[in-house]
Amino acid sequence: MSPFPADAPSDLPGPPWLRARRDAARERFRAADPPTEAQEVWRYSRIDELDLDAYSPLTPGTGDRLVDGAGLGSELPPALEAVAAAVGERAGLVVVHNGRVVRTELQPALAERGVLLGTLDDDPAGGEDLVGSVAAAPDFFVDLNTALMADVVTVRVPRGVAVERPVLVLHWVDAAGSAVFPRLVVKAGEASQVSVVDHVASPPELAAFVAPVAELDAGDAANIAYVGMQELGRKVWQVGYQTSRVGRDATLNSVLVALGGEYARVAADSRLDGLGATSRLRALYFGDGDQMHDFRTLQDHDAPKTTSDLLFKGAVEDHSRAVYSGLIRIRKGAAGTNAFQTNRNLVLGEGAHADSVPNLEIEENDVKCSHASAVGPIDEEQRYYLEARGLPPEAADRLIVLGFFEEILEDINVTGLRPPLRQAVASKLEKARLETAALRTSEPETAEAQPAPLGTGTA
Numbered sequence: 001m002s003p004f005p006a007d008a009p010s011d012l013p014g015p016p017w018l019r020a021r022r023d024a025a026r027e028r029f030r031a032a033d034p035p036t037e038a039q040e041v042w043r044y045s046r047i048d049e050l051d052l053d054a055y056s057p058l059t060p061g062t063g064d065r066l067v068d069g070a071g072l073g074s075e076l077p078p079a080l081e082a083v084a085a086a087v088g089e090r091a092g093l094v095v096v097h098n099g100r101v102v103r104t105e106l107q108p109a110l111a112e113r114g115v116l117l118g119t120l121d122d123d124p125a126g127g128e129d130l131v132g133s134v135a136a137a138p139d140f141f142v143d144l145n146t147a148l149m150a151d152v153v154t155v156r157v158p159r160g161v162a163v164e165r166p167v168l169v170l171h172w173v174d175a176a177g178s179a180v181f182p183r184l185v186v187k188a189g190e191a192s193q194v195s196v197v198d199h200v201a202s203p204p205e206l207a208a209f210v211a212p213v214a215e216l217d218a219g220d221a222a223n224i225a226y227v228g229m230q231e232l233g234r235k236v237w238q239v240g241y242q243t244s245r246v247g248r249d250a251t252l253n254s255v256l257v258a259l260g261g262e263y264a265r266v267a268a269d270s271r272l273d274g275l276g277a278t279s280r281l282r283a284l285y286f287g288d289g290d291q292m293h294d295f296r297t298l299q300d301h302d303a304p305k306t307t308s309d310l311l312f313k314g315a316v317e318d319h320s321r322a323v324y325s326g327l328i329r330i331r332k333g334a335a336g337t338n339a340f341q342t343n344r345n346l347v348l349g350e351g352a353h354a355d356s357v358p359n360l361e362i363e364e365n366d367v368k369c370s371h372a373s374a375v376g377p378i379d380e381e382q383r384y385y386l387e388a389r390g391l392p393p394e395a396a397d398r399l400i401v402l403g404f405f406e407e408i409l410e411d412i413n414v415t416g417l418r419p420p421l422r423q424a425v426a427s428k429l430e431k432a433r434l435e436t437a438a439l440r441t442s443e444p445e446t447a448e449a450q451p452a453p454l455g456t457g458t459a
Contacts, residue, residue: 025146044323055179055209079201086416091165092117099150114158130185134215134245145213149183159189171200182212188222195225207235216244225253225413232260240266248274258285265294272306283312284408287320297326305336317348325357332363341371
């Protein structure tokens with residue numbers, strides 16, 4: 001991977017303090033060595049294949065236009081319209097096109113109560129307490145995002161305000177060969193409540209690089225529900241980062257959904273620094289073709305009587321790969337902590353592969369910690385049970401896989417998103433079955449005696 005020009009385009013918006021932070025991040029980026037697969041945090045990844053010089057930060061004017069020059073206007077691309085329809089009634093909407101905010105809506109009643117939704121320009125306080133407010137470890141791609149981010153999408157909820165319906169943030173990336181750096185900041189004041197759906201998508205054949213960063217800050221006794229979804233095209237590289245801070249007696253419920261991309265990575269760090277804080281982290285990922293999904297997590301307990309519960313579930317078929325590596329860290333002074341970490345993977349094809357590496361780092365007594373991981377094919381007894389009751393093999397496999405993911409889907413608080421996600425999983429399974437059937441039809445008859453990959457519906 002060669003050096004990437006981190007010079008900010010001259011039209012990037014923002015106040016002087018933001019420009020100063022961009023400059024500082026750019027200097028850190030230039031001084032750092034690019035990550036390699038030899039580093040533990042990038043072990044099992046494909047980062048050595050990334051050539052950042054193949055992509056270009058957007059020049060002035062491309063941030064708010066489609067490739068054919070037509071603006072988004074009030075109409076959304078079908079992929080985004082489907083998400084908006086599934087969410088249904090909402091508290092607010094932000095549409096981000098190639099990193100630029102092009103549309104913002106917020107219910108007037110919430111605006112009257114002090115809820116802010118939009119960009120830093122919409123924040124009377126200036127937003128200096130938002131960007132970078134959730135401490136993060138030094139990171140090559142976070143610095144790149146900070147140096148080149150355009151608009152920062154901000155969701156600020158004042159003390160004691162409950163936003164009952166979800167806030168929907170829709171990102172559309174369609175500039176070929178571009179490098180796009182979405183930034184979202186959610187700050188929930190004391191005893192407040194907010195739900196955010198953060199969705200990024202692109203045309204199926206687009207080649208691009210996307211490096212999103214989401215910062216989630218739950219004040220004391222606050223409640224943040226976050227759903228991060230990506231349905232990027234098969235030629236898109238994503239290197240994302242989610243960081244969260246959970247205050248005293250506060251709760252974070254986070255669900256990540258990864259279905260697209262060529263290589264799609266998310267590092268998710270959650271710091272519990274208030275007495276009684278709770279963090280529930282969930283993820284659903286499904287790879288097919290030559291996709292790779294890569295998740296790295298940190299459950300960082302820095303206060304007593306805190307609780308974290310992580311459950312990540314993935315499936316891989318064809319020649320796809322998945323990686324999960326997670327760490328539970330219990331710092332000195334975090335007595336009474338409960339921390340759980342579970343990663344389970346279904347391998348649905350002979351050419352597919354998944355790695356799972358859970359870890360513990362405990363510096364305190366009087367804690368409860370556990371971690372577990374599993375990688376394997378569909379349970380033959382489950383398949384036999386369903387086939388014995390008249391279901392064809394492909395239908396049996398579909399039910400098993402959907403059942404495997406149901407535990408994650410049920411944790412998505414926006415219930416309208418569950419049916420289309422079930423359909424997306426079923427569509428991946430059907431696509432693999434049809435491709436396998438077509439391949440076998442083209443093979444010589446002698447090949448019919450060959451054992452079939454698991455999960456194809458012909459075993």
